[in-house]
Amino acid sequence: MIIAEQKPIQEIKSMIAGYQKVLVVGCGTCVTVCMAGGEKEVGIIASTLRMALKLDGKEPEVIEDCIRRQCEWEFVDELKEKIEGVDAVLSTACGVGVQALAERFGDKPVYPALNTTSMGMPKEHGFWIETCRGCGDCGLGKFGGVCPIARCSKGLLNGPCGGSQDGKCEVDKEMDCGWQLIYERLNSLGQLDQIEDIVQPKDWSTDRDKGQRRIIREDVKV
Amino acid sequence: MAEFEPKLIAFCCSNCATSAANVCEAIGLSTPGNVDVVRIPCTGRVDILHLLKAFEIGADGAYVAGCSDGNCQFRDGNIKAKRRVARAKKLLDEVGVGGDRLEMYNMSASMGPEFAKMARKMTERIRELGPSPLRKK
Ligand code: SF4
Ligand code: SF4
Numbered sequence: 022m023i024i025a026e027q028k029p030i031q032e033i034k035s036m037i038a039g040y041q042k043v044l045v046v047g048c049g050t051c052v053t054v055c056m057a058g059g060e061k062e063v064g065i066i067a068s069t070l071r072m073a074l075k076l077d078g079k080e081p082e083v084i085e086d087c088i089r090r091q092c093e094w095e096f097v098d099e100l101k102e103k104i105e106g107v108d109a110v111l112s113t114a115c116g117v118g119v120q121a122l123a124e125r126f127g128d129k130p131v132y133p134a135l136n137t138t139s140m141g142m143p144k145e146h147g148f149w150i151e152t153c154r155g156c157g158d159c160g161l162g163k164f165g166g167v168c169p170i171a172r173c174s175k176g177l178l179n180g181p182c183g184g185s186q187d188g189k190c191e192v193d194k195e196m197d198c199g200w201q202l203i204y205e206r207l208n209s210l211g212q213l214d215q216i217e218d219i220v221q222p223k224d225w226s227t228d229r230d231k232g233q234r235r236i237i238r239e240d241v242k243v
Numbered sequence: 244m245a246e247f248e249p250k251l252i253a254f255c256c257s258n259c260a261t262s263a264a265n266v267c268e269a270i271g272l273s274t275p276g277n278v279d280v281v282r283i284p285c286t287g288r289v290d291i292l293h294l295l296k297a298f299e300i301g302a303d304g305a306y307v308a309g310c311s312d313g314n315c316q317f318r319d320g321n322i323k324a325k326r327r328v329a330r331a332k333k334l335l336d337e338v339g340v341g342g343d344r345l346e347m348y349n350m351s352a353s354m355g356p357e358f359a360k361m362a363r364k365m366t367e368r369i370r371e372l373g374p375s376p377l378r379k380k
Contacts, residue, residue, distance in 0.1 A: 061292065065334070068295040073338045076376055177312045 022142060022203040023051040023115040023163060024149045025058060025135040027066065033111065034073045036132040040081055045070070045134070046100060046122070047087035048114035055149050057114030058135050060087040066113060066134055091118025097125050105127055141171075157227030163220060165206035172199030178220040249303040249369035251278045253362065254293065255358045256286045258316050259352045260308035266355030286310075286347075294331040294345060301378055304344040304369035308361065310374025311349045321349060340376060344369060 038042050045067045053059025067083045072082060087102055088096045091092025091114035100122070109130045112119040115137040123131040139151035147237055154171045160178075161168060170176045174192040181200030188201045209211045227234075255261045258279050261282050267274055274280075283289060286309030297305040307328055309321035332342030346368075348361050 030334065061290070064292045065295060068299050068337050069334050070291060072295070072299055072340055072377055075338045 022054055022116070023137060023138070024055045024139045024141050024151065025052050025115050025137045026055075027057055027062065027113075028134055030066075030069045030073055033066065033132075033134050034070060034077075037070070037081075037109055037111055038074070038077070038079065042082045042084070042107045043070075043109050043111055044100075044103055044107040045083060045085050045089070045113065046103075047085075048091040048112075048118050048128075049087055049089045050092075052114055052118075052135065055143070058115075063087050063113055066111070070111075076197075091115075093123050094121075094125070094161075097121050106140055139171075147221045153229075156223070156225070158224065160220070160223070161220070163215070164203045165210060165212065165215070166200045167199060167206055169199050169203060172197070172202065174199075178223060247370055248277050249366055249376060250296040250301065251275075251362070251365060251369065252302045252305045253278050253282060253365075254281050254283055254286065254289050254305070254307045254322070256309045256321070257282050257284055259310040259314070259350055259354075260348075260358065263308075263350050263354045265357035266353060267358045268355075270355055272356060272359045274359050275362045275366055277366060285315065285317045286322040286324035287315070287317055289324050289327060291327050291331045291334070294328065298335065298340050298344070298375060298377060301375070303378065304346075304372075304373045305363055306346040306348055306361070307334035307347045308358070308364050309352060311351050313353065321330065341370060341372065346377065 027192065029214045044061050047058050047060055047063035049059060056062065063085050067085045071083050084107065086100065088099055092113060104126050110122055110126070111132050111134050112122050113134040115135065116133065118133055119133045128237060140153045140155060141149055141151040144150045151171050153168055156170055169180060173180055174190050174196070175182060177200065181198055185198040185201055188198055189195045190198045204216060207215055255264065264274060264280060286307050289307050294305060307324050309324050310377065312321070315321045328345060328347040332345050335345060336342040346365060350361070352358050
């Protein structure tokens, strides 16, 4: 899933300060799970915004909605009528959702209420971690199912570095060393000899280097 | 000028604080009339949005009254409530309303006098802070 967190309310306020009627719209998928931009958070953001703006002597109408997913047209289109009736939209989806709204509703300003941080999962309640960088050429098979690109601070393909201590990373003592995790996992799989293999430099052309990544499949087109 | 009478909303757990309020009444102690009590099944039910709404609709202050530590009937509802109160306080600070206007208190069902004391204590604090800046607008 996509992980995101709310922007400071003052930053959000400054983006929508000049508008008379604003729709705060949430997304019912990833950002609901990471408790940053689902129906409940839309309520919280809208409420804090109303108060913050009132204190500035402004009282725009702030309305709320939340759709199933902001990154699919069929759900985005449900918002057509509502968006036509407002001056601006504040999206509490990830950056994908914000852009989908901006593309669909060409004449409406759309602003992000969240900072999209990463792809990952909840490690436990209230704790989300990044686990994949979307490099486009997955090497998890070589690393016992633990991604060194996302989980080693230095993204080392041959690790660990000398800074790994007691299972923690030297960059941040609260953070697990990705390579320690790889070591433990390979060990429990009985594949520890794999750690001796030198991984060749990665071909990063599947990453960001060739611009926006696209997938086109004729077989699923309708 | 008449003394400012703060308007407070108290979210009270029905297992402890609400009973404490009843004890308070039974022993002839008055609870201040400026406190509106919202009875909730457990403070774990209190959501950040409930707390924010209290201020949005014009309260000068609000508090959550739950069971004492370790005594929640639903194990840790009061601990969860405390965390939510902390987040709501931060948001109120960010907004400019002021996190000091919100508090969490713990008590047991028999603590009638404490219930009244707490209501007065919070009323005093808010009286010092003055009306909610939202009400002044
Ligand atoms: S818009 Fe973003 S948060 Fe919502 S479902 Fe799509 S990817 Fe997930
Ligand atoms: S190797 Fe690439 S695709 Fe696989 S988990 Fe790591 S970043 Fe994601």
